[in-house]
Amino acid sequence: MFRILILIFLAAGAAYSAPVARSLVRIEATSQEPNYKAPWNPGEVSGGVGAGFIISGNRIMTNAHVVSNARFLTVSKEGDPRPFPAKVLHIAHDCDLALLTVEDPEFFKGTTALEFGGIPLIESTVSVYGYPIGGNRLSVTQGIVSRIDFQAYSHSGMDSHLTIQIDAAINPGNSGGPVMQNGKVVGVAFQGYSGDVAQSVGYMIPTPVAKRFLKDVEDGHYDRYVDLALSYKSLFNPAARRALGLADDDRGVLVGSVYGGGSSEGIVFPGDVLLAIDGLPIASDATIPMDNDSVPLAEVVERKFKGDSVTLDILRAGKPLQVTVPLNGPWPFTLHANAYDEDPKFVMFGGLIFQPVDENWMAAHEPADLRLRYTFDFFTEDKLYKERPEIVVLSGVLADPVNAFASDFRHGIVDEINGRKIRRLADVAEEFAKPAEYYVIKMAGVGRPIVLERQAVEAARERILSRYGVTREQNL
Amino acid sequence: MIARTSLLVLAFCLPAFAGVTPQPNPSKPAIEATNRSVIRVNATSQAYDFFRPWTKKSPGTRRGLGTLIDGDRILVTAELIANHTFIELEKAATAEKSSATVERVDYESNLAILKPADPAFLTGMKPLALDKGVRVGDRATVLQLEQNGEIAQTIGTVTSILVSGYPLDNLGLLIFRLSAPMQQRDGSFTLPVVRNGKLLGLLMRYDARSQTADIISTPVISHFLAEAAKPAYGGFARAGIAFSSTRDPQLRRFVGLNEPGGVYVTEVLKDGPAEMAGLRVGDVILAVDGRAVDQDGNYDDPDWGRIAFSHITNTIKHPGETANFRVFRDGTILEVPIKLEPRDRSKIISESYIVDRAPRYVILGGVVFMELSRAYLQEWGGDWPKDAPQRLVFLDAFQNELPAGQDKIVFISQILPTPMTLGYENLENLVVTKLNGQEIRTLDDVVSAAQSPVDGFQKIELDEDPGLIILDAQAIEANRDALIRKYSLPALQRL
Numbered sequence: 001m002f003r004i005l006i007l008i009f010l011a012a013g014a015a016y017s018a019p020v021a022r023s024l025v026r027i028e029a030t031s032q033e034p035n036y037k038a039p040w041n042p043g044e045v046s047g048g049v050g051a052g053f054i055i056s057g058n059r060i061m062t063n064a065h066v067v068s069n070a071r072f073l074t075v076s077k078e079g080d081p082r083p084f085p086a087k088v089l090h091i092a093h094d095c096d097l098a099l100l101t102v103e104d105p106e107f108f109k110g111t112t113a114l115e116f117g118g119i120p121l122i123e124s125t126v127s128v129y130g131y132p133i134g135g136n137r138l139s140v141t142q143g144i145v146s147r148i149d150f151q152a153y154s155h156s157g158m159d160s161h162l163t164i165q166i167d168a169a170i171n172p173g174n175s176g177g178p179v180m181q182n183g184k185v186v187g188v189a190f191q192g193y194s195g196d197v198a199q200s201v202g203y204m205i206p207t208p209v210a211k212r213f214l215k216d217v218e219d220g221h222y223d224r225y226v227d228l229a230l231s232y233k234s235l236f237n238p239a240a241r242r243a244l245g246l247a248d249d250d251r252g253v254l255v256g257s258v259y260g261g262g263s264s265e266g267i268v269f270p271g272d273v274l275l276a277i278d279g280l281p282i283a284s285d286a287t288i289p290m291d292n293d294s295v296p297l298a299e300v301v302e303r304k305f306k307g308d309s310v311t312l313d314i315l316r317a318g319k320p321l322q323v324t325v326p327l328n329g330p331w332p333f334t335l336h337a338n339a340y341d342e343d344p345k346f347v348m349f350g351g352l353i354f355q356p357v358d359e360n361w362m363a364a365h366e367p368a369d370l371r372l373r374y375t376f377d378f379f380t381e382d383k384l385y386k387e388r389p390e391i392v393v394l395s396g397v398l399a400d401p402v403n404a405f406a407s408d409f410r411h412g413i414v415d416e417i418n419g420r421k422i423r424r425l426a427d428v429a430e431e432f433a434k435p436a437e438y439y440v441i442k443m444a445g446v447g448r449p450i451v452l453e454r455q456a457v458e459a460a461r462e463r464i465l466s467r468y469g470v471t472r473e474q475n476l
Numbered sequence: 477m478i479a480r481t482s483l484l485v486l487a488f489c490l491p492a493f494a495g496v497t498p499q500p501n502p503s504k505p506a507i508e509a510t511n512r513s514v515i516r517v518n519a520t521s522q523a524y525d526f527f528r529p530w531t532k533k534s535p536g537t538r539r540g541l542g543t544l545i546d547g548d549r550i551l552v553t554a555e556l557i558a559n560h561t562f563i564e565l566e567k568a569a570t571a572e573k574s575s576a577t578v579e580r581v582d583y584e585s586n587l588a589i590l591k592p593a594d595p596a597f598l599t600g601m602k603p604l605a606l607d608k609g610v611r612v613g614d615r616a617t618v619l620q621l622e623q624n625g626e627i628a629q630t631i632g633t634v635t636s637i638l639v640s641g642y643p644l645d646n647l648g649l650l651i652f653r654l655s656a657p658m659q660q661r662d663g664s665f666t667l668p669v670v671r672n673g674k675l676l677g678l679l680m681r682y683d684a685r686s687q688t689a690d691i692i693s694t695p696v697i698s699h700f701l702a703e704a705a706k707p708a709y710g711g712f713a714r715a716g717i718a719f720s721s722t723r724d725p726q727l728r729r730f731v732g733l734n735e736p737g738g739v740y741v742t743e744v745l746k747d748g749p750a751e752m753a754g755l756r757v758g759d760v761i762l763a764v765d766g767r768a769v770d771q772d773g774n775y776d777d778p779d780w781g782r783i784a785f786s787h788i789t790n791t792i793k794h795p796g797e798t799a800n801f802r803v804f805r806d807g808t809i810l811e812v813p814i815k816l817e818p819r820d821r822s823k824i825i826s827e828s829y830i831v832d833r834a835p836r837y838v839i840l841g842g843v844v845f846m847e848l849s850r851a852y853l854q855e856w857g858g859d860w861p862k863d864a865p866q867r868l869v870f871l872d873a874f875q876n877e878l879p880a881g882q883d884k885i886v887f888i889s890q891i892l893p894t895p896m897t898l899g900y901e902n903l904e905n906l907v908v909t910k911l912n913g914q915e916i917r918t919l920d921d922v923v924s925a926a927q928s929p930v931d932g933f934q935k936i937e938l939d940e941d942p943g944l945i946i947l948d949a950q951a952i953e954a955n956r957d958a959l960i961r962k963y964s965l966p967a968l969q970r971l
Contacts, residue, residue, distance in 0.1 A: 231941050236899030239948035243933040256941035270943045370861065374870040381940065405724035438730050445877070447742025447757045448720045451730040 020180055021078045022112040023054045024138060026131050027062055027100070027176065028076075028083065031069040036364035037396065039344035039355065040471045045071070051130035051177030052100065053185065056113045060086065060100040061210065062176030063190050064093050065155045067100065068340040075102060077111065078138050090217040093340055094225050096155040096190050097205065097213045098176075116207045117184030119291070120145045120164070128168045128189050128202070130177030143168025143200070150296050151203060154191055157359065158337040159225065161302060162295070163203050170202030179204045208303065216305055223306040226327035228298075229262020230255055232274060235284045244273055245318035250284045251275055252315065253297075260383045263328050268312065275320070276313035277301075301327065335359065335379055335391075345425055347474040349432045349439075350457040351398035351464045352406055352450070354414060356390040356425045365395060369411040371445050388413075390424040394443070394450075398468045402460040406450050412443035426476055511627055513604045513675075514619055514668055516566040517542040517552055517576070517590065521559040524830075526852040527889075529837040529844075530966050535561060540666030541621055542590060543675055545701075546603045550576065550590040553678050553692065554583045555643065556665040557590070558831045565592055568625040572597070580704040583831055584647045584712050584818075586680050586692060587700045606694045607674035609779065610634055616654060616671040618679055618689065620661045632656025632689065639784035640690065643680065644829045647712060648786045652677055652691040658684070695779075699791050710795035713816035715786070716748020717741055717755060723771045731760060732807050737770040738762045746876060747823065753814040755803065762809065763802040764788050789816055825875040825882055826850055838922045838969040840934060841952035842892040842959060843900070843945065845908065845922050848872060848885035865905040867940070883917040888936070888945075892963050896951050903945070910937035919971060 027050045033043040050066030052075065060075060067073060067088050074083035084107045091098040102108070120126055128141045143166045151163035166179065170192040179187035187204030216222055232253040235241060246252055255272040258264050268274075275281070277300045280288040287294040301310060309326045339360050347354045355361055357376055367373065375384055375391050384391075392414045397407045414422045417431040418440055432439065439457070441450040464470065522535040542550035542565070550565065557563055563576045574597040581588040592598055610616070612634055620628040632654040639648045654669065667679040669691050677691035703710050719739040722728055727740070738760040744751045762768065764785045767775040774782045789799050793816050801812040821827065830851040838845045846852065850872055856864040861873075871878075871885050886908045893901045908916050911925035912935055926934060929949035936945040956968060 233942035234899060237946065238898065239896070239933060239951065240899070240944075240946035242948075243931070243935070243946040254942060254944065256943040370870060370873045373866070374874070377866055378870075402726075405721075405727065408720075438726075440730065445874070447718065448727070448740050451724065451726045453726050453729070456726065 019112060019183070020053075020114070020129055020178065021138065022110065023114045024078045024129055024178070025052045025054065025060055025075045026050075026078070026138075027052050027060075027066055027086070028074045029067055029070045030072040031067075032071050033069055034342060034344050034360070036344050036355070036361050039346040039353070039475065040348075040473075041469075049131055049173055050175040051173070051189075053114050053129075053176075053178040054108070054111050055116075055185075055214075058101055058105075058108045059089065060102070061188065062098050062100060063155070063188065063205075064091050064096045064098045064340070065190075066176045067091065067098050068093070068155075073100065075100065075107070077107070090213075090222045091341070092213050092216070092222050092224070094153070094156050094159045094337070095161055095205065095209050095213055096153050097188065097210060099214075099217065114178060114185050116211060117181060117186045119148065119206055119208070120181050120186045122146070122148065124181065126166055126168065126179050126181045126186060126204075128166070128170060128174060128177060128179050128204075130174035130189060132169075132171035132173035134171070139174075141168040141170070143202070146201075148206070148293075150298070156337040158333065161209050161225075162206050162299065164206045166202050166204060167200040168202055169200070170204075174202075185210075212303060212305075226301060226304055226306055226308070227262065227333070228264050228268075228301055228310070228325060228327075229259040229333070230264045230268055231257045231259075232286060234286055235273065245315065246273065251281055252284060253282055253286045257381065259333070259380055261385065262333075263325050267323050267325050268314065269316070271316075273315040274312055275315055278311055279313075333380055335376070335385075338363075343475060345475050346395070347425060347429045347432065347476070348398070348464075348470060349428075349473070350452045350460060351400045351403045351468075352394055352441075352452075353396040353398065354392055354425065354428050355395040356392055361393075361395065365411070367393075367411040372411050372413055375413060375444075388423050392422050392425050392428055394441075398464055398470070400460050400464050400467075402452065402456045402464075403450075409443050409446065409450055412446055414441060415444040416440075416442040429474055429476055511569075512600070512602045513544045514568070514621075514627070515542050515544065515550060515598075515601070516540075516568050516621055517550065517556060517666065518564040518566060519557045519560045519665075520562040520564075521557070522561050523559045524834050526835055526846075526849075526855045529835040529846060529889075530970065538665045540664065541619060541668055542666060543668040543678070544598060544601050544603045545675070546605075548591065548595060548598050549579065550592070551675075551678065551697070552588050552590060553666040553680050554581050554586045554588045555680070557581065557588050558583070560832075563590060565590070565597065568621055568627070571625070580700075580709060581832075582700055582703075582709075582711055583644045583829060584642060585649060585696050585700050586642050586644065587678070587697060589701075589704060604668075604670065604673070604675040606697060607671050607676045608694060610637075610652060610671060610676055610694075612637060612781070614671065616652075616669050616676045616691075618654070618656055618658065619668045619670060620658075620664065622661065628659075628661060630656050630658055635688070637693070637780045637783065639787050639790075642692075644831075646828070647714065647790065648784060649696045649712065649791055650693040650780065650783065650787050651680075652693050654679075654689040654691055655687055656689055657687050658682055658689065695787075695791050699794070703794065711818040712790050713749070713793060713795040713797075713818050715750045715755075715789045715799065715801075715814055715816065716745030716819075717750045718743035719761065719773055721772050722760060731758075731804075733760055733804060735760075735762055735804060737768055738804060739769060739771070739773040743876075746880075748819070749814050749817050750801075753801075753812050755801065755812055755814070756805070758805070760804040761785070761801055762804055765800050789814075825878060825884060826872040834970055836919050836971050837889075838919050838926075838971070839892065839959070839965065840922070840926055840968075841947045841955070842894045842897045843936065843947070844889045844892065845886055845919060846889045847919055848887055852889070867907065868905055871907070881917070884919070886916045886919060886922060888938075892959065894955065894959060894962070896947055896955060900945055903942070906938045906940060908936060909939050911935070919969075923969065923971070 030047050032045050035041045035043040052060040052062035073086040075086045076083045084102045086100045086102045089099040147165040150160050153159045170189050174189040177189045178185045189204050192202040252273045252275050288297045439452040517540050519538050522532045525531050525533045540556040542552045565574050565576050575593045576590040579589040579591045614634050618630045635655045636653045640651045669676045677693050679689050682689045720742050741759045769785050775785050798813045803810045827849045853860050853864040888906045890904045891897050912930050914925040934947040934949050
């Protein structure tokens with residue numbers, strides 16, 4: 001469902017009395033999308049408008065999607081016509097937040113840094129500030145808090161965090177704008193549904209997420225969210241509860257999978273029952289009591305940082321025990337997240353383009369190849385990263401006599417080159433750098449190899465480069 | 477697959493062709509001859525519902541035009557009578573009717589022989605002989621029935637003769653491709669194609685946009701009839717290999733191939749005839765039965781011109797016969813005799829079609845277990861490779877790569893919710909690895925493992941989330957009848 005969520009960033013594009021006007025900025029971004037089909041080419045340049053607000057330390061908070069892939073940013077204050085060049089200090093794609101600053105100290109004169117509040121009550125009124133579609137000047141809309149829940153963040157497409165739904169109109173251009181209550185920021189407007197899907201449903205990033213981001217970057221570096229990297233299922237079934245040695249007390253969830261490379265690997269095992277996290281009892285529907293509410297148990301981990309740990313009370317084979325899980329980054333899950341500010345990696349050899357596959361590549365190529373789709377979709381679940389940490393594919397063929405018979409292999413996964421198992425794109429570059437009479441490229445699940453003669457490749461090199469305007473042959 | 481191919485044939489209707497092409501009047505005797513040789517076939521069929529394997533879908537009727545051949549037999553496509561519950565023959569002119577039975581059906585070659593219940597029913601009709609020796613460029617006539625029982629004739633031209641995948645199992649067999657502007661008419665599931673008063677073949681699919689019809693060819697029909705005459709029907713053999721062209725000069729030089737032709741073997745089916753004979757991936761096939769194979773896998777057939785060599789292994793040769801392959805391997809040339817056999821369907825992990833028989837299932841306390849088949853995945857409709865559960869699609873697609881010893885893929889297709897399955901209602905399409913600690917390779921394993929619950933529980937282990945499903949064994953026994961009543965199940969298993 002989150003695919004329908006639209007990021008409320010207005011593509012292409014005042015005097016106000018409330019004090020928030022002294023904190024509000026309009027952001028104009030010029031961005032450049034990477035080109036995953038011709039990775040040596042710079043991508044398309046486009047512009048957009050979003051909102052932001054000034055916080056302590058001469059910083060401006062906005063959404064990550066407002067400034068992703070930005071090449072040039074300007075910010076202007078409400079009621080001041082001058083645009084000031086700005087730069088990104090930190091960007092957190094997994095929670096769609098970014099911090100900007102302006103080097104010219106003139107900019108912050110006469111501005112007020114906004115402060116963060118807590119989680120607003122359901123049904124309480126909030127105001128949304130921004131520069132949405134429908135005009136150029138500041139716009140304010142008002143609504144109430146409808147729901148507080150975990151939601152997918154469509155900017156990364158993979159992460160879910162606490163989200164507050166409000167019924168104020170949130171439209172393209174509202175992105176990054178503050179949502180205010182009693183003079184404090186209670187959220188950052190970031191996504192909503194287009195009108196033909198659902199009405200009066202807008203989402204804001206609540207302050208626990210924003211505060212976590214600010215704390216994470218205190219050391220000058222953003223580390224991303226940490227994750228337990230395991231899956232669990234509710235435990236309602238009475239027979240299952242008895243079989244696992246659980247009392248009839250609606251507590252505990254059953255661990256289904258533990259993902260390799262993740263925080264819990266080797267500490268928690270499938271079949272374990274999670275009873276408590278950091279001392280908070282886990283109900284059989286995977287919620288915990290927190291802040292006078294019941295929230296998903298993941299919220300405990302959501303508030304932690306890289307290097308922190310959580311304590312889990314576990315029932316394993318009927319015996320209770322306590323384990324501590326040190327929290328690390330979420331690899332290999334990041335393969336499935338939209339990536340930004342990324343220069344696509346590739347190796348071009350004999351007109352064959354090799355690339356590692358990630359969500360961006362999949363979105364650009366939309367491959368029909370079943371084996372590739374399987375390897376990508378089940379990369380984490382079936383632990384395929386053990387065999388190949390990067391899925392390297394033949395992503396395209398620049399047609400030339402040297403590769404006239406290679407086009408059938410497009411979107412195939414490169415398994416071996418000259419007998420060497422290909423685990424990463426760098427392996428491909430290394431093998432092609434070695435002198436050999438023949439380069440024999442074996443694709444996974446395909447009986448016939450691609451054979452390239454070194455001489456033929458060398459003879460074709462300049463021809464291919466000039467004919468196709470290839471400006472560089474690899475980016476590792 | 478049946479449904480999809482049928483649609484192609486039915487797709488006659490889409491464009492309106494009425495009166496576009498003036499049709500030359502064939503000579504009177506030809507009409508007479510064919511009029512007395514074709515008969516309307518109405519087949520009522522009812523397929524099983526793989527989403528509810530204990531029931532059948534609503535019955536439907538397909539109509540086609542059968543051809544009388546010698547021995548009082550009616551030849552039709554297998555698709556026409558797939559999953560039939562009742563078959564009726566109807567004389568076009570008089571509407572006289574007789575029920576019929578299937579004497580022999582082969583879904584790989586898409587052919588079936590029908591026999592009327594009343595042998596006298598066909599009196600006065602004249603069997604058609606098979607046409608031999610059609611050439612590209614020759615004209616042939618497709619016969620259809622008008623509502624009033626008159627025969628409509630569409631003349632087309634044979635544009636190519638080639639080996640192509642047949643609808644149900646993608647077995648490569650010879651087809652005649654005809655260019656003919658067909659109109660939609662009632663009952664177009666099987667249409668005879670005639671030439672000079674003889675049967676050229678049966679139309680099995682028609683693409684209305686390009687106006688091309690694929691005809692089951694006479695060599696395939698002859699092979700089928702010859703097999704049908706044997707006491708034990710052998711069907712169509714296959715060598716069990718996949719190959720690719722050797723047009724790429726760099727590949728040819730790398731392999732060291734100096735011969736002019738040959739194809740590169742890319743896949744050898746496990747336990748298939750080619751593997752038994754020692755053929756390997758990487759071998760280059762140079763000739764089959766003394767006929768040189770070119771870089772694309774074609775040979776010069778005296779009757780049909782340049783066609784794929786699989787015509788020799790699949791159609792010219794019969795099961796049990798040997799085809800001699802000349803193979804290039806590591807710089808030397810070998811002669812490899814391959815004893816051809818049809819595919820042993822009982823060894824297929826995920827069957828490409830299940831026709832005329834019921835899908836197997838076992839229900840344990842509301843948990844429905846099935847064996848994976850492509851027929852199940854095809855219930856998701858035309859775009860099933862994208863719409864069906866992806867893990868099952870992949871298992872079906874890559875079944876030949878599964879570790880040895882995998883008989884079937886047993887999975888939970890759905891849960892029929894009862895108090896016993898509380899908390900499991902939304903589980904579906906999950907592959908089962910073990911039940912009560914015992915490996916599950918077939919549904920029979922499910923039945924036997926369910927006999928030995930562990931500490932009073934049925935423990936179902938899965939490869940994926942949630943990993944483990946636990947049910948109360950006693951409650952399952954106590955609620956058997958209640959489950960049957962509540963969901964109106966005819967039985968809790970069918971094996």
